[in-house]
Amino acid sequence: MDTIGSRRSIRKYKPDEVSRDLIEQIAEAARLAPSAKNRQPWRFIVYTGAQKERLLDVMQQALQKEQQTHALLPESAGGLPDAFNTLKIMRTAPVIIIVMNTNGKSPFDPTDADSRITEICDTLSIGAAIQDMLLKATELGLGTLWIANTCYAYNDLAEFVGEQGQLVGAIAVGYPDEAPAQRPRKPLGEIIEYR
Numbered sequence: 001m002d003t004i005g006s007r008r009s010i011r012k013y014k015p016d017e018v019s020r021d022l023i024e025q026i027a028e029a030a031r032l033a034p035s036a037k038n039r040q041p042w043r044f045i046v047y048t049g050a051q052k053e054r055l056l057d058v059m060q061q062a063l064q065k066e067q068q069t070h071a072l073l074p075e076s077a078g079g080l081p082d083a084f085n086t087l088k089i090m091r092t093a094p095v096i097i098i099v100m101n102t103n104g105k106s107p108f109d110p111t112d113a114d115s116r117i118t119e120i121c122d123t124l125s126i127g128a129a130i131q132d133m134l135l136k137a138t139e140l141g142l143g144t145l146w147i148a149n150t151c152y153a154y155n156d157l158a159e160f161v162g163e164q165g166q167l168v169g170a171i172a173v174g175y176p177d178e179a180p181a182q183r184p185r186k187p188l189g190e191i192i193e194y195r
C-alpha cells in the first residue's frame with residue numbers, strides 16, 4: 001500500500017540516466033503479471049539516447065500532421081494539445097518504453113466481436129503488467145508516466161518501431177524532478193456497492 005499510495009504520474013524528469021539493471025527489474029515486474037489464458041501478450045521496446053530522440057521526432061511530425069489534417073482521430077481532436085504536452089514531457093524523460101500487444105492489430109483496422117473480446121483481455125493483461133512496472137519503478141525511486149497519447153501518432157510510430165502487433169502506448173521512466181501531491185480520487189462510497 002505504501003508504494004501504491006506514493007506512486008504519481010511524473011511529468012518532469014532529471015536528465016540522469018537509468019541503469020539497465022533498473023530497467024530490467026522493472027521489466028521483471030511486468031513479466032510476473034497475470035494475463036488472460038497466460039498469453040503474456042506484452043513486449044517492451046526500450047528507447048534511450050539518440051534512438052529515443054528519433055522516436056520522439058517521429059511522434060512530433062505525426063502530431064503536427066494530425067493537427068493539420070485530423071485524418072486519424074477526427075472525433076478526438078480536442079485531445080491534441082494534451083498530446084503535444086505529453087510529447088514535451090517525453091523529451092525530458094531519459095527512457096521511453098514502447099508497450100506492444102504482440103497479439104493485437106492496428107486500432108484502425110476493422111474487427112469482429114471475437115477479436116474484440118480477445119483484445120480487451122490482452123489489453124487488461126497489459127494494463128496489469130504496466131501497473132506492476134510503475135509500482136516497481138516507484139519502489140526503486142524512479143518516476144513514471146503512463147502514456148496513451150501515442151494514439152494520435154499511431155501509424156508513424158508503429159512503422160518506426162517496426163514490431164508485430166499493436167502499439168498500446170508508452171511509459172516514460174526517469175528520476176523525478178517534481179513531487180506532485182496526490183491527484184483527486186473518487187471516494188470509496190462512490191466506487192463500491194454491496195448487493
Ligand SMILES: Cc1cc2nc3c(=O)[nH]c(=O)nc-3n(C[C@H](O)[C@H](O)[C@H](O)COP(=O)(O)O)c2cc1C
Pocket residue numbers: 007008009010086145146147148149150183
Ligand atoms: C491508460 C492511461 C493513459 C494515460 N495517458 C497519459 C498521457 O498520454 N499523458 C499524460 O500526461 N498522462 C497520461 N496518463 C496519466 C493520468 O493522467 C494519471 O494517471 C491520472 O491523472 C492520475 O494521476 P496519478 O497517476 O498521479 O495518480 C495516463 C494514464 C493511464 C492509466
